[in-house]
Amino acid sequence: MAEPSEGMSRKDFLAGVLFMGLGGIGAWIAGGYSVGTASRMGAGYFPLVVSSLLICVGAILLLKNLRSALASGSVRRASELELRPLVRAYVVVLLCLLTFAALIERAGLAATSLVCVAISYYGARGLMERKGAAWEGVVIALVLSAFSVAVFVYGIGLPMRIWPR
Amino acid sequence: MSDLLANLAIGFDAALTWEALVYCFAGVFLGTFIGVLPGIGPLAAIAMLLPVTFHLPPVAALIFLAGVYYGALYGGSTAAILLRLPGTAASAVICVDGHAMARAGRANVALVMTTIASFIGGCVAVLVIAGFSPPLARFALGMGPAEYAALMIFGLVAASAMSDGSILKGFGMVLTGLLIGLVGMDVTAGTLRYTFGLSHLADGLSIVVLAMGLFGISEVLNNLTSGQAGKIVKSRFRLRDIIPERRDLTMSLAAIARGTGIGSALGILPGAGPAMSSFASYSVEKQLARDPSRFGQGAIEGVAGPEASNNAAAQTSFIPTLTLGIPGDAIMALILGALMIHGIAPGPNVMNSHPELFWGLIVSFWIGNLMLLVLNLPLIGIWLKILSIPYRILFPTIMLFICIGVYSVSRNPADVITVGVFGIFGTLIYALRCDAVPLILGFILGPMLEEYARRALLFSRGDPFVFIERPLSLTFLLCAVGLVVLTTVPRVLRRMREAKTNTS
Numbered sequence: 231m232a233e234p235s236e237g238m239s240r241k242d243f244l245a246g247v248l249f250m251g252l253g254g255i256g257a258w259i260a261g262g263y264s265v266g267t268a269s270r271m272g273a274g275y276f277p278l279v280v281s282s283l284l285i286c287v288g289a290i291l292l293l294k295n296l297r298s299a300l301a302s303g304s305v306r307r308a309s310e311l312e313l314r315p316l317v318r319a320y321v322v323v324l325l326c327l328l329t330f331a332a333l334i335e336r337a338g339l340a341a342t343s344l345v346c347v348a349i350s351y352y353g354a355r356g357l358m359e360r361k362g363a364a365w366e367g368v369v370i371a372l373v374l375s376a377f378s379v380a381v382f383v384y385g386i387g388l389p390m391r392i393w394p395r
Numbered sequence: 396m397s398d399l400l401a402n403l404a405i406g407f408d409a410a411l412t413w414e415a416l417v418y419c420f421a422g423v424f425l426g427t428f429i430g431v432l433p434g435i436g437p438l439a440a441i442a443m444l445l446p447v448t449f450h451l452p453p454v455a456a457l458i459f460l461a462g463v464y465y466g467a468l469y470g471g472s473t474a475a476i477l478l479r480l481p482g483t484a485a486s487a488v489i490c491v492d493g494h495a496m497a498r499a500g501r502a503n504v505a506l507v508m509t510t511i512a513s514f515i516g517g518c519v520a521v522l523v524i525a526g527f528s529p530p531l532a533r534f535a536l537g538m539g540p541a542e543y544a545a546l547m548i549f550g551l552v553a554a555s556a557m558s559d560g561s562i563l564k565g566f567g568m569v570l571t572g573l574l575i576g577l578v579g580m581d582v583t584a585g586t587l588r589y590t591f592g593l594s595h596l597a598d599g600l601s602i603v604v605l606a607m608g609l610f611g612i613s614e615v616l617n618n619l620t621s622g623q624a625g626k627i628v629k630s631r632f633r634l635r636d637i638i639p640e641r642r643d644l645t646m647s648l649a650a651i652a653r654g655t656g657i658g659s660a661l662g663i664l665p666g667a668g669p670a671m672s673s674f675a676s677y678s679v680e681k682q683l684a685r686d687p688s689r690f691g692q693g694a695i696e697g698v699a700g701p702e703a704s705n706n707a708a709a710q711t712s713f714i715p716t717l718t719l720g721i722p723g724d725a726i727m728a729l730i731l732g733a734l735m736i737h738g739i740a741p742g743p744n745v746m747n748s749h750p751e752l753f754w755g756l757i758v759s760f761w762i763g764n765l766m767l768l769v770l771n772l773p774l775i776g777i778w779l780k781i782l783s784i785p786y787r788i789l790f791p792t793i794m795l796f797i798c799i800g801v802y803s804v805s806r807n808p809a810d811v812i813t814v815g816v817f818g819i820f821g822t823l824i825y826a827l828r829c830d831a832v833p834l835i836l837g838f839i840l841g842p843m844l845e846e847y848a849r850r851a852l853l854f855s856r857g858d859p860f861v862f863i864e865r866p867l868s869l870t871f872l873l874c875a876v877g878l879v880v881l882t883t884v885p886r887v888l889r890r891m892r893e894a895k896t897n898t899s
Contacts, residue, residue: 238828242561245827249567256574256589263586269857273586276845277577284570291563319619320819323612323794327815330798331808343795350791357619358787370788374795386429386443388803 243299246291253284315357322353338391339383343375399526402754409755410762415458418451419759422459423766426466430473431778433480433611433796435803436603437467441729453737454752458759460730462766465709469513469767472702476505477781478793479614481606482800485705487835488673490610492690492697499693502782506775507639508647508695509702510768516655516703517764520710523659525757528746531711532718535663540850541861543667545871547844550671552875554833556882557678557690565833568824572837573844575600582842583849595809603804605838608817609824609831611797615790616822643695650680650700658707665715669708669724670839674832676704682881691830710760717741717753 260281266272326349333342351367382388409415422444429440440463448456468485475486476493489509496505523531538546551573555565578589579599590596639647654676661668661675680696681687690697713730715721720741722728734741739749746753781789801810824831855861862868 241827242564245564245567245824245829248823248827249571252571252574259589263581263588264584267857268852268859269855271583271845271849271852273581273584273588276848277574277588280570280573280577280841284567284574287563287567287570291561291567294563316620319616323616323619323818324815326794327612327798327811330802331811334798334802334808334811339799343799346795346798347791350794351787354619354790355787358785358790360785360787362785362787366788367791370791374792378795378799381432382799382803386435386440388443388799389806390803 239295239298242291243295246288246293246295249284249288250292251288253281253286253288256281256284319354319357322350325353326350335391336395338393338395340375340379340392341394343378344371347371347374402750403525403758405750406754406756406758409454409751410458410758414452414455415755415759416762418455418459419462419763420766420770422462422464423466423763423770424462426463426468427470427473427767427771427774429463430467430470430482432470433474433478433482433607433793433800435467435800436471436482437464438726438729439803440464440467441726445729445733448733449736453734453739453749454755456733456737457730457752457756458763460733461713461756461760462763464726464730465513465517465706465760465763466767468706468709469509469771472509472513473506473778475610476509476698477502477778478611478789480611480793480797482603483606484602484670484835484839485673485701487606487610487832488677488701489698489705491677491832492692492694495691495693496695496698497782501693502779503775504639504643504695505698506778507772508643508699510771510775511639512647512651512654512699512703513706514764514768515651516658516705516707517710517767518761519655520659520662520707521757521760521764523707523711524714524760525754528714528718531663532714535665535715536719536721538664538867539865540847540854541865541868542871543664544844544847544851545862545868545875546664547667547671547840547847549871549875549878550667550675551833551837551840551844552878553671553678554674554836556878557674557681557830557833562879562882564829568829568831568833569837572834572839573841575605575834576838576841577845582846593809595807595813598805599842600813600838601801601804601810602835602839604801604810604813605817606835607797607801608814609821609834611793612814612818613821613825613831615793616818617825618786619790646695647699650676650696651703653679653683654700654702654704655707658704658709659711661704662708662711663714665712665721665724665727667840667843669705669712671836672708673701673705674836676700677832678878682878706764713756713760717745717756 257278260274260277263274264272265274265278326346329349330342330346333345348367348371351370355361379392383390383392426440429435441460444463448459471482471486472489475481475490476497479490479494481487481490493505496502551569555562555569578596580597581588587597657676657679658672661672677697677700680700681690684690684696712727716727716731722731731741797814798811801814802808804810821831851861862872
């Protein structure tokens with residue numbers, strides 16, 4: 231194994247920051263629960279122990295990599311990071327999940343599948359290396375919608391609404 | 396010995412009827428297909444098919460459910476390897492190296508090896524059940540809360556050591572998992588913890604939500620943003636590929652043997668054992684490997700060992716359920732429920748009062764494993780076709796299946812949004828080169844660890860030495876310390892040596 235590179239060291243540094251942050255939030259919230267004693271642990275005892283350990287682990291990671299992280303302080307060049315496909319991917323995935331969550335109870339599985347497949351197909355179309363024909367998404371949406379209803383509801387009997395109410 | 400043979404003869408009588416064989420096949424078949432669907436694991440599969448068994452005779456019902464159980468376990472590994480969509484903790488371990496193998500065009504090898512590994516693991520574990528059920532059950536019963544807590548701490552340390560990169564980051568991920576596992580109602584005090592005022596978090600998070608987010612969604616996001624959407628080297632599958640190459644086989648067999656041993660032993664311990672089995676096997680393989688850096692890049696031992704271990708544990712976890720009436724997890728609780736519906740009270744007497752049921756089940760386990768092998772080796776060719784679907788079609792399909800799978804867990808739309816949150820968290824920790832697998836084990840063991848530690852300290856009146864005074868508990872803790880030393884010392888020594896050569 232090679233000596234950890236500067237990039238790796240900065241990642242470890244940031245992981246330390248993340249752990250300290252999570253542990254801090256955990257401890258802060260757990261402060262509101264009753265702690266109790268070791269023989270009678272309250273709701274806050276175990277969370278406080280876990281959060282404190284997490285802060286310690288984070289602190290060690292942070293201190294260990296502090297020097298090298300500061301030394302290679304230059305910010306990554308903007309050209310390395312193409313922001314637009316990144317944002318687009320996150321928006322498409324989250325939009326699909328939100329749409330499913332919003333529609334499934336009201337519109338039923340058939341319609342919700344259609345919409346979600348359409349969103350993810352056409353939303354991510356620009357990110358694909360090879361784009362299919364424009365009508366392809368419609369066909370896939372119809373096929374997947376029929377497949378889901380047939381397999382999940384009729385096949386294995388998931389208790390789900392199929393049609394809009 | 397002659398007892399065992401006589402007992403097995405009773406079992407073969409019960410399990411080799413046409414009826415039992417048909418139900419065994421139906422269970423394995425349905426279980427595999429349901430298990431392949433992302434997000435729908437063995438628990439959901441058994442819960443869905445439980446009503447079907449109400450009108451069956453007890454032996455057939457149990458054989459059917461057992462078939463569904465390990466069929467679904469196996470199917471879950473398939474989805475994890477091909478699409479990185481794990482629905483259970485065990486398949487989260489499998490997908491690390493399994494999916495790496497798939498990306499390198501070795502999906503066929505990975506799938507063949509999981510089939511063989513789960514067959515061997517299952518068969519050996521069946522022998523363990525047949526030979527040693529009563530003493531093992533008594534042993535498991537003798538473990539107190541201190542021993543369980545120490546065992547879990549050992550498991551968590553082992554999971555930290557299995558991740559690549561520093562063990563510190565592994566600890567961080569385990570602790571993060573423990574914290575996430577605490578979300579929901581505290582069982583003892585009834586306090587709502589870390590729910591942020593959201594009512595759907597009161598029951599805690601489901602492993603499906605967590606695993607689908609951390610692995611499924613974050614994989615999709617990484618694929619879309621890396622500009623090489625789902626670039627997987629296609630692997631061809633011909634009939635002669637069923638026989639694995641010599642090199643893969645020799646590398647796997649030792650891993651399978653060790654995994655089977657670990658899984659058989661851990662499966663007996665209710666709750667924590669089966670969950671830990673695949674993690675434990677993975678870390679053992681990584682520790683023993685001549686070149687541990689291969690792990691995570693598609694090491695076949697990292698697939699074969701955990702799969703054998705997982706399947707062995709799945710079989711031996713029936714021991715406490717059947718002989719003591721203690722279900723180790725939700726799945727075993729369902730199977731226990733199925734027994735009670737048929738008027739059978741599981742417990743120490745089940746072997747005497749219903750020998751045909753107990754031994755019939757054991758023989759059917761073996762037949763079921765054989766069916767799994769026969770059914771799935773030819774099916775691998777079909778599963779591999781999934782990889783040749785272009786990503787522009789695969790992507791919406793995966794998204795839809797994740798949505799449906801997650802929603803089906805508790806029919807709560809809010810879960811689907813939570814998956815998105817964990818998906819983003821997953822890409823964040825991926826960018827920081829942290830491993831999500833230890834987090835999963837922390838999440839599962841968190842509530843159990845708290846409960847056992849709480850009980851141990853209650854009995855000892857707050858005296859922490861209870862963990863050291865009890866020999867078994869001390870052994871587990873020493874193993875944990877030993878593992879930390881084993882993983883850190885070589886690295887520190889190497890760094891010191893390097894520093895010396897640099898200065899001189």
